[in-house]
Amino acid sequence: NACVRAVVRTAIFKGLEVYGVYRGYEGMIEGDIKRMHSYSVSNIVQRGGTILKSARSEEFRTPEGRKKAYNNLMKHGIEGIVAIGGDGTFTGAKIFFEEFGIPTIGCPGTIDNDLYGTDYTIGFDTAVNTALEAIDKIRDTAAAHDRIFFIEVMGRDAGFIAVESGIGGGAEFVMVPETATDIEGVVKSLKNLRKTKSSSIIVVAEGDDAGNAEEVMQKVKSKIKDTSKEFKVTTLGHIQRGGNPTARDRVLASRCGMAAVEGLLKGEVNCMAGVMNQQVVYTPFGDCIGKTKPLIEDHLKLIEILSI
Template sequence: MKKITKIGVFTSGGDAPGMNAAIRAVVRTAKYNDLDVTGIYRGYEGMIEGDFVEMNRRSVSSIIQKGGTILKSARCLEFRTPEGRAKAFENLKAQGIDALVAIGGDGTFTGAEILSKEYDIPVMCIPGTIDNDLYGSDYTLGYDTANNTVIEAIDKIRDTASSHNRVFFIEVMGRDSGCIALNAGVAGGAEAILLPEVETGIDQLLEEIGFAEERKKTSMIVIIAEGDKNGGAYNISKQVKEKFPHLDVKVSILGHLQRGGSPSSFDRVLATRMGYTAVNELLKGNSRATVGLRGNQMITTPLEEALSKKEFKLDEELLEIANVMNK
């Protein structure tokens, strides 16, 4: 691999708290190693349209605490075509960019791998998604912050639930991953938690609610991951209301507020370690890989492996604990 002189950094897909901290770490690690850095606005869309900005240490001052991404983000259908990727590479070449650091989820990783294979440009990926659903790292950027946001919302909703003797169905993000639902559900003392990875039928939920009523519970919180197979919070709450017409049932969809906000201390440190590792791995000659955290060690995983494998990240012990706490 030829010597790297300029790194391009970009964020793509859904935003996640900690992306700015990762950008900061990439820029400052690159400058420490006498490399130039170019920021690419709006991910692959900006790459195709030539929307670039030169970055230095001052460019990333006072952003470690900010949510979202200063480089913006977008989804780009044109990049999925060979013609779109050809445009993107020509723009990279014109800028003198000879390596990339991509921050995002599996769609971002897929695009980076294809571009690298087609044009032999080195890439390192940083997993940034609140769902914590990528292979190769125990935690993804934004997951810890999103958990804290959800727990804060649950605590506030429980105040209203207990004041009015209500049953609240709270839907959290997690199309294919129940990590947020499980962890926030246990931390928030939820009476039931429904996850995409674990089959929980409506009959079982109705049984648990009936059991809670027998224990004279006057208010309840049920956490539902958006990818649960029972059809979402509104559909589930409707079926519960039919079975228990006397219950005062409410639904709260937390939605995109889970993505925003200042990143937690954990996410800031994780992002900094990941950005630092991504640049240093590129300088070592590593490419087409994602950085990740295993235990307390930073590792890399080949993109091909990271994209082909699905990791079951639900803590088996925590699943059992949730079951015990709800009984």
């Protein structure tokens, strides 16, 4: 919403007419397009989600569907598009630009933080802080009852949420899709940690190679065979995708929204507006989609060092 607000108000500030396309590409195909004004985005910067809604669109995957979308844009005299989303959104935008040539710039909207071309994505910081709040509360229970908690966070293909919430939450272990999980090593370390700690927190990204939190817990439990130790699993699920955005997310979203409009006016096309090293950068959709954004290696080292 902060990004939508920034796009609308920057466009108006620059003397442009701006329209909102509701329900993503599906709304574009169905003509669910409405003129927006400054007051259209009042009182939304603090709200999670999107007032424009979102939707999957199988029809947009077809040439016929994209032609319908193009025709609807032409009816409104639309000359440029700002698309907020991740890989799927940008893949669609890239194909649409190649077919019809409407200048398009994307804004990185995904909690997973896995888009190449920006240090952080819109929604990531809020998701991390939501997970962190839950981890803090679970640690109180873990410590009071001498338990080992396995906490599952989102991250089917990327472990950014797991790593940052794990560091911030003081987790003993963090398991992510980018690295192979050594169950035997985890078991050995847990046994050693029992000499100095009565409880442990293990953060598991949902896409870890050893399985989800429940599966990892069962594998660890079967090897420890300590009936005095309680093993618990908490899956945080979709609470990570909602809630009021953090200040960091609101600022990032606002910067990307403004940069998208300014980029279109400067002739940038078929790319994403992101922020790297505090500077706005424009990265081709092909790179955003095709290149892998690596985890920060020092973060993984930090987890190991701080867990002793």
